[in-house]
Amino acid sequence: MPRKLDNQSTSELMQRFENLQEDATPLWGKMNPTQMLAHCTAALKMAFGEIPAKVRFSPWKASIARLLFIEWFPFPKDSPTAPEMDPNKKLKITSSFEEEKQTLLNHLSRMNNTKSDYVFGMHPLFRQMNRKQWGKLIYKHLDHHLRQFGV
Numbered sequence: 001m002p003r004k005l006d007n008q009s010t011s012e013l014m015q016r017f018e019n020l021q022e023d024a025t026p027l028w029g030k031m032n033p034t035q036m037l038a039h040c041t042a043a044l045k046m047a048f049g050e051i052p053a054k055v056r057f058s059p060w061k062a063s064i065a066r067l068l069f070i071e072w073f074p075f076p077k078d079s080p081t082a083p084e085m086d087p088n089k090k091l092k093i094t095s096s097f098e099e100e101k102q103t104l105l106n107h108l109s110r111m112n113n114t115k116s117d118y119v120f121g122m123h124p125l126f127r128q129m130n131r132k133q134w135g136k137l138i139y140k141h142l143d144h145h146l147r148q149f150g151v
Helices: 005-017 032-046 061-070 097-112 133-150
Strands: none
Touching: 005 032, 005 097, 005 133, 032 097, 032 133, 097 133
């Protein structure tokens, strides 16, 4: 089962992001480290409702997808992302590597400190989720991309 996003796992993720190098080569995928940081920040912004998501699944398909991809299966390598979070589509990057890293760390800290009754934004595939579900998804997503760069 994927880990939850708590103080310990947030600290671990933050340390791993601190170890990410600007010139790191991905083990898979098309993003460079700066694009990956912006992509991960966009996912956190989507969780907070700051980037609206175009919902792509019906409620019952979303509940099955949530169960499969958040609870059971690892993220597939080279899987497509929502256009809202794609650095080659709608997501525009205007900051440096270090600025993107700091922005991501700030949003990750914010997510870790968000209370369970916060009303999160909609996810394009998994639809409405609570703090626990978003936390698991965020942890799993960030871990996936850190592993993408060998961190």
